[in-house]
Amino acid sequence: MKKLPIKKLLLAGGGHAHIGLLRRLRTKRPDHLNIAMISEQSQSLYSGMLPGWMAGHYSLSDISIDVLSLCKQAGVNLIKSAITSVDADAQNVGTADEGHHSYDVLSLNTGADTDLSWLVRAQLPLNQDSFDQMPKADTPNNSVIPIRPLHHFVQAWEDILADARQRNHYQLAIVGAGAAATEIVMAAKVALQAINPNHQVYLICGHDLLSGFDTKFTQRVIKQLERLDIPIIYERAQDYVGGELVIETKSIPINSVIAATGVMGAAWTQSTTLETVDKGFIAVNSVQQSRSHANVFAVGDVASRTDTDMAHSGVHAVHGGAIEADNLMAYLADESLKTYKPRSRTLYLLSCGDKYAIGSWGSYSLQGHWIWYVKRYIDKRFVDSYK
Numbered sequence: 001m002k003k004l005p006i007k008k009l010l011l012a013g014g015g016h017a018h019i020g021l022l023r024r025l026r027t028k029r030p031d032h033l034n035i036a037m038i039s040e041q042s043q044s045l046y047s048g049m050l051p052g053w054m055a056g057h058y059s060l061s062d063i064s065i066d067v068l069s070l071c072k073q074a075g076v077n078l079i080k081s082a083i084t085s086v087d088a089d090a091q092n093v094g095t096a097d098e099g100h101h102s103y104d105v106l107s108l109n110t111g112a113d114t115d116l117s118w119l120v121r122a123q124l125p126l127n128q129d130s131f132d133q134m135p136k137a138d139t140p141n142n143s144v145i146p147i148r149p150l151h152h153f154v155q156a157w158e159d160i161l162a163d164a165r166q167r168n169h170y171q172l173a174i175v176g177a178g179a180a181a182t183e184i185v186m187a188a189k190v191a192l193q194a195i196n197p198n199h200q201v202y203l204i205c206g207h208d209l210l211s212g213f214d215t216k217f218t219q220r221v222i223k224q225l226e227r228l229d230i231p232i233i234y235e236r237a238q239d240y241v242g243g244e245l246v247i248e249t250k251s252i253p254i255n256s257v258i259a260a261t262g263v264m265g266a267a268w269t270q271s272t273t274l275e276t277v278d279k280g281f282i283a284v285n286s287v288q289q290s291r292s293h294a295n296v297f298a299v300g301d302v303a304s305r306t307d308t309d310m311a312h313s314g315v316h317a318v319h320g321g322a323i324e325a326d327n328l329m330a331y332l333a334d335e336s337l338k339t340y341k342p343r344s345r346t347l348y349l350l351s352c353g354d355k356y357a358i359g360s361w362g363s364y365s366l367q368g369h370w371i372w373y374v375k376r377y378i379d380k381r382f383v384d385s386y387k
């Protein structure tokens with residue numbers, strides 16, 4: 001058997017693809033690889049169960065995957081820091097602790113940031129300064145709380161609950177029109193109602209609620225929002241100033257605003273020599289390889305395929321991640337790479353706050369308590385597979 005030279009593989013971020021790769025490396029670890037992972041957190045939170053955690057159905061540990069333990073079992077060195085830059089010409093990754101980490105092959109799976117470009121005050125040129133000026137999750141009152149990064153959001157949500165417990169009337173707004181926004185608004189409503197029936201939660205969804213989903217599915221979701229008495233405001237949010245959420249025709253007094261408004265490139269993509277597209281996503285080809293640097297692979301929300309239209313979603317992070325992991329190993333062994341062909345239809349299970357869920361598969365949809373239990377079974381099986 002041919003002996004391969006020692007190579008440095010650097011895994012940046014603890015997203016779905018990398019935790020899947022760590023699991024695989026526990027039992028099948030190539031000897032010629034020196035592998036390190038950079039991750040700010042030693043726990044990775046599973047977004048699919050986040051609304052269930054908000055609604056009180058799960059504990060934080062139920063929805064967490066222990067990245068540190070996976071790294072130890074896989075013989076991977078965990079560097080606990082945040083990536084701040086990638087100089088792909090010099091093959092070097094910069095981190096928040098002023099570290100510099102060289103690599104032969106780099107894999108990027110850092111996810112993305114919440115797109116806050118709808119905020120009037122964020123309408124600045126997309127550069128590091130504009131990122132720095134964007135509202136941060138750790139200043140809870142009178143600032144917009146982005147749903148991502150999730151580990152910031154979980155702290156902000158605890159702060160919202162603590163604040164709501166002190167008040168007789170609390171108004172929360174969720175801005176967003178996708179599946180995540182609708183799940184979050186229903187989970188938030190269930191949680192706040194349990195504290196005080198006076199508390200109210202609004203969905204500010206602009207003019208394209210659940211675009212991309214079948215109309216029947218959208219109607220089912222609207223019915224559930226109505227059942228939970230959640231006002232749906234079909235206007236675009238523009239700003240949040242002095243406790244008032246400014247929308248197209250008026251402003252509404254709101255105690256806290258959560259943004260689940262889609263994704264934009266992670267902040268570090270402002271400091272990279274890699275080719276990026278759209279709002280700062282790493283441009284990759286059909287094998288999830290950077291279009292500008294062949295020894296860099298990227299998958300999940302951090303990347304955008306340039307050969308096909310592919311939504312940023314957990315499904316693609318998981319399935320694309322498995323192919324990307326194969327390709328990393330193949331590239332390092334000088335073998336041929338595989339294309340990730342996304343399925344035309346994917347199963348979506350949308351939780352409705354109180355142990356009720358709606359399922360969608362292409363143009364088919366169903367709903368019921370039992371779907372929530374199916375979702376719980378699938379989600380728990382996913383998280384438990386890393387234990």
Ligand SMILES: Cc1cc2nc3c(=O)[nH]c(=O)nc-3n(C[C@H](O)[C@H](O)[C@H](O)COP(=O)(O)OP(=O)(O)OC[C@H]3O[C@@H](n4cnc5c(N)ncnc54)[C@H](O)[C@@H]3O)c2cc1C
Pocket residue numbers: 012013014015016017038039040041043044045047048050051081082083084109110111112147149151180183184266268299300301302312313314315316317349
């Ligand atoms: C509430 C909610 C529910 C959702 N439900 C679904 C669903 O049911 N189905 C579905 O398909 N999609 C769903 N999504 C979308 C899904 O969460 C994302 O598409 C998916 O998580 C992307 O996976 P990823 O591996 O790219 O990154 P992520 O899961 O975001 O993981 C990225 C990791 O990298 C780390 N990281 C980030 N920045 C840095 C940095 N600078 N340095 C080091 N580490 C960093 C993060 O802390 C994180 O651990 C949901 C999203 C939300 C918000």
